Amino acid sequence: MAKTSVRPIRIASGQGFWGDDLEAPIRQVEGGPVDYLMLDYLAEVTMSIMQKQRARNPAAGYARDFVPLMERIFPACSERGIKVVTNAGGVNPAECARAVAEAGRRAGVGGRARIGVVTGDDLMERLDDLMGAGHALLNMETGEPLEAVRDSVRSANVYLGARPIVQALQGDALVVVTGRSTDTALTYAPMAREFGWAWDGYDQLAGGVVAGHINECGAQASGGNCLADWWDIPGLAEVGFPIVEADPDGSFVVTRHAGLGGTVSLRTVKEQILYEMGDPSTYITPDVIADFTTIRLAQDGDNRVRVSGIRGRAPTPHLKVSVACSAGYKAVGTLVYAWPDAAAKARAAAAILRKRLDRLGLTFDRVLVELVGWDATHGPLAGEPPPDLPEVQLRIGVRGPDRASVARFTREIAPLVLTGPPSVTGFAGGRPRVQEIVAYWPALIDRTVVEPHLSVEFVEV
Amino acid sequence: MTRVPLLDLAHARSGDKGNTANVGLIAYEERDYPLLAEKVTADRVKEHFAGMVEGPVERFALDNLGALNFLLHGALDGGGTVSLMTDAQGKVFSTALLRMEIEVSDEVADRVRGRGRLPATGGGG
Numbered sequence: 170m171a172k173t174s175v176r177p178i179r180i181a182s183g184q185g186f187w188g189d190d191l192e193a194p195i196r197q198v199e200g201g202p203v204d205y206l207m208l209d210y211l212a213e214v215t216m217s218i219m220q221k222q223r224a225r226n227p228a229a230g231y232a233r234d235f236v237p238l239m240e241r242i243f244p245a246c247s248e249r250g251i252k253v254v255t256n257a258g259g260v261n262p263a264e265c266a267r268a269v270a271e272a273g274r275r276a277g278v279g280g281r282a283r284i285g286v287v288t289g290d291d292l293m294e295r296l297d298d299l300m301g302a303g304h305a306l307l308n309m310e311t312g313e314p315l316e317a318v319r320d321s322v323r324s325a326n327v328y329l330g331a332r333p334i335v336q337a338l339q340g341d342a343l344v345v346v347t348g349r350s351t352d353t354a355l356t357y358a359p360m361a362r363e364f365g366w367a368w369d370g371y372d373q374l375a376g377g378v379v380a381g382h383i384n385e386c387g388a389q390a391s392g393g394n395c396l397a398d399w400w401d402i403p404g405l406a407e408v409g410f411p412i413v414e415a416d417p418d419g420s421f422v423v424t425r426h427a428g429l430g431g432t433v434s435l436r437t438v439k440e441q442i443l444y445e446m447g448d449p450s451t452y453i454t455p456d457v458i459a460d461f462t463t464i465r466l467a468q469d470g471d472n473r474v475r476v477s478g479i480r481g482r483a484p485t486p487h488l489k490v491s492v493a494c495s496a497g498y499k500a501v502g503t504l505v506y507a508w509p510d511a512a513a514k515a516r517a518a519a520a521i522l523r524k525r526l527d528r529l530g531l532t533f534d535r536v537l538v539e540l541v542g543w544d545a546t547h548g549p550l551a552g553e554p555p556p557d558l559p560e561v562q563l564r565i566g567v568r569g570p571d572r573a574s575v576a577r578f579t580r581e582i583a584p585l586v587l588t589g590p591p592s593v594t595g596f597a598g599g600r601p602r603v604q605e606i607v608a609y610w611p612a613l614i615d616r617t618v619v620e621p622h623l624s625v626e627f628v629e630v
Numbered sequence: 631m632t633r634v635p636l637l638d639l640a641h642a643r644s645g646d647k648g649n650t651a652n653v654g655l656i657a658y659e660e661r662d663y664p665l666l667a668e669k670v671t672a673d674r675v676k677e678h679f680a681g682m683v684e685g686p687v688e689r690f691a692l693d694n695l696g697a698l699n700f701l702l703h704g705a706l707d708g709g710g711t712v713s714l715m716t717d718a719q720g721k722v723f724s725t726a727l728l729r730m731e732i733e734v735s736d737e738v739a740d741r742v743r744g745r746g747r748l749p750a751t752g753g754g755g
Contacts, residue, residue, distance in 0.1 A: 213710060214710055214711050310648055310649065394643070395641075396641040396642060396643065396724060396725070397641035397656075397658070400748050400749070436641065436656070439654075439656050439695050439696075439697060440641065440642075440643040440654065440656065441643070442654075442695065443643055443652075443654025443656065443692075443695075443697055443699055444643050444645050444652075444654065445645040445646065445647060445652060446652055446654060446690075446699050447647060447652070447699075447701065448690055449690050449692050449699055450690070461692065462691075462692050462693070462694055463694065464692075464694055464695065465694065466694075466695065496712060499712075499714060501714060535707065535714060537707065537714040537715065539715070539716055541716060545715075545716040545717070546716060546717050546722045546726070547722070547725070547726045547729065548681065548682045548726075549680070549681045549682065550678075550679075550682070550726055550729050564716065566714030566715075567714070568712070568714055604711075606711055606712050607710075607711050608708070608710065608711070608712050609648060609709070609710045609711075611648065
């Protein structure tokens with residue numbers, strides 16, 4: 170049994186999605202003391218993109234940005250014992266770990282670090298066996314069984330909780346690479362490990378989940394995308410991502426490094442707590458159900474918010490599965506119309522385009538016309554556009570099962586420049602691209618058919 | 631009584647879960663939260679978003695944070711990569727909700743007027 174900690178531990182958020190500020194994790198490591206760095210790279214659609222990459226190249230299918238990042242921070246992490254926990258492994262955690270080990274050797278920490286690799290979340294190979302054994306994987310939104318779209322399934326991954334990450338940390342991993350772990354587990358697994366939490370210590374675990382929810386979107390908890398008094402939030406050019414200072418009882422302080430920008434206040438933290446929230450009393454994770462209506466917040470000094478009082482209860486017998494299915498094609502084209510009567514011209518152009526699509530016999534499941542600069546974000550709440558609107562971007566999208574129809578649509582935008590209403594420009598970008606649609610299919614599965622397949626392996630750097 | 635936009639009483643953040651958008655509505659001042667809880671009902675929000683939300687609107691109260699959470703079902707044209715919308719992930723349903731107006735006393739209206747807007751002398755960080 171590894172020894173446990175009684176002092177607060179500092180878990181820094183370094184990445185809120187694949188594509189986030191590349192320098193943020195560097196600032197977290199160099200800006201002051203931290204014990205852990207958590208990096209969230211996965212969104213719902215990311216797994217299917219990675220699955221496609223792996224199909225083309227068996228060594229791909231993970232968040233490639235993580236490798237050069239580790240090459241930069243490996244020496245500091247190794248020297249100061251900063252552990253890194255990430256879901257960068259995507260659909261190929263083993264290859265990700267191999268690439269990170271190579272990066273470690275290049276960075277001069279060969280022989281001085283090990284990487285823990287968590288696998289077992291990927292159900293793609295087991296899908297037919299599971300469905301044959303009666304696991305219908307009903308769509309949580311529509312109730313439809315997965316059987317109905319079996320041939321279109323591109324990826325299927327279970328959201329894993331903290332246990333395998335804790336196991337990797339207990340095995341002395343400096344870096345833990347997972348596939349589809351929950352975003353929150355990346356933060357509370359270190360707490361469970363350091364404080365030796367019991368798996369039925371639901372209040373503590375629920376505290377950890379709230380900490381994870383605050384950390385998982387990076388700067389969204391420390392001033393980024395904050396609506397309240399956004400004009401007063403300083404230094405976003407070098408924003409300090411949030412840091413959770415965790416106590417053994419499951420309470421914690423949210424803060425940021427002193428020398429960086431951004432703000433940690435009651436308002437920034439509340440906004441992040443409510444982000445992507447469902448029923449706040451029932452925030453379900455693989456390890457615990459957290460009750461967000463029990464959260465107590467208090468300002469605890471400059472850029473410090475104390476979070477406490479959180480209650481939790483036992484988890485469900487199920488785990489959530491994220492299935493990605495191919496679901497047809499779409500394309501979006503744009504043109505810009507200028508004053509006067511910009512919106513009227515754009516609408517006339519859209520009507521002409523629709524008539525042409527009809528004459529070509531093209532049908533779509535959906536055609537959407539938006540006027541960017543007027544109603545693209547707030548729809549009918551924007552009211553009628555004034556004739557003096559200086560300019561507007563016409564944005565037309567189509568969606569349907571037939572690739573050729575969508576491709577033909579993409580060739581009907583440019584002709585409008587010479588064959589439609591006047592004062593039109595903004596077609597420098599060329600024809601719109603036809604995109605394959607990957608639909609998200611949320612389902613539940615009995616945890617007993619997943620947990621025995623989880624595995625933690627170690628790779629020496 | 632005077633009508634004021636929620637913009638002057640609350641801030642908000644929104645996001646997505648599949649084809650559902652969520653909007654968290656947070657009172658600037660705790661003393662104004664009961665007003666929000668009373669006036670910003672699920673029915674009123676559904677009405678506000680007429681033509682934008684196909685399914686029902688659910689409301690959850692977080693008295694502990696002085697906040698309400700709304701789920702707008704069927705707001706995102708299928709959501710994720712299916713949606714054709716500019717705001718496929720429901721990121722700006724937040725300020726769309728803040729356009730909604732409620733009746734408040736003249737005293738409250740005077741106190742909060744302009745609260746949610748960039749001050750004339752304000753700058754950026």
